[in-house]
């Protein structure tokens with residue numbers, strides 16, 4: 426089993442447990458469930474920098490990014506830095522995150538929030554909405570076309586936006602459909618952890634113009650963003666480069682300042 430298969434397998438067990446503990450009907454009663462979502466897509470279309478800053482304590486490829494990180498402080502820092510949105514890792518087993526992190530970020534800031542997790546069941550989309558997310562991530566590498574269609578439809582029904590993540594042309598071609606708002610090209614191969622920014626540049630022209638394009642992972646320099654912008658990318662998902670510092674908010678602020686300057 427590769428890491429992605431391992432994560433998905435664990436996720437199935439986790440979701441079954443969560444469903445037992447908190448039935449879907451209970452999620453619908455939580456206060457954020459009726460909240461009107463903030464559009465990340467619109468912000469990326471209007472926003473000049475397009476930085477989506479990520480809150481991530483650890484990952485399978487980097488086991489100690491920032492284990493003591495406090496989500497409220499960092500979300501506020503990212504907002505002050507001028508991020509277009511914030512991505513919050515909610516997977517606990519492999520990334521050290523939680524839905525509670527997402528809820529705390531929701532209390533702290535008014536930016537669009539992406540629930541960053543491995544969605545394999547509709548229940549998780551209800552969880553995302555209930556915890557205050559505005560956007561969900563669907564990862565093509567672990568979903569078939571039917572699942573993507575079904576999950577995207579559910580997300581739209583709940584007022585959430587959908588970011589579809591692809592890593593190669595095959596995933597992109599079999600996954601294009603209505604109800605997707607943004608397409609993210611992951612520069613990190615989740616099966617091998619290899620990073621290649623060329624991946625975004627190569628896939629860019631194959632993504633129809635109606636989808637906002639986001640380049641994900643391995644971005645640590647503003648020159649890389651200028652290049653990616655030339656290929657039509659409007660969003661840039663950055664985690665480790667900010668999180669691996671003492672003050673991720675400050676690091677994001679400096680990065681965004683340099684990008685604008």
Ligand SMILES: O=P(O)(O)OC[C@@H](O)[C@@H](O)c1c[nH]c2ccccc12
Nearest residue numbers: 611641642643644662663664665666
């Ligand atoms: O820390 P980086 O290299 O800046 O990457 C951020 C983000 O793209 C990465 O965390 C990510 C992209 N897709 C994912 C899917 C699941 C978990 C994590 C991810």
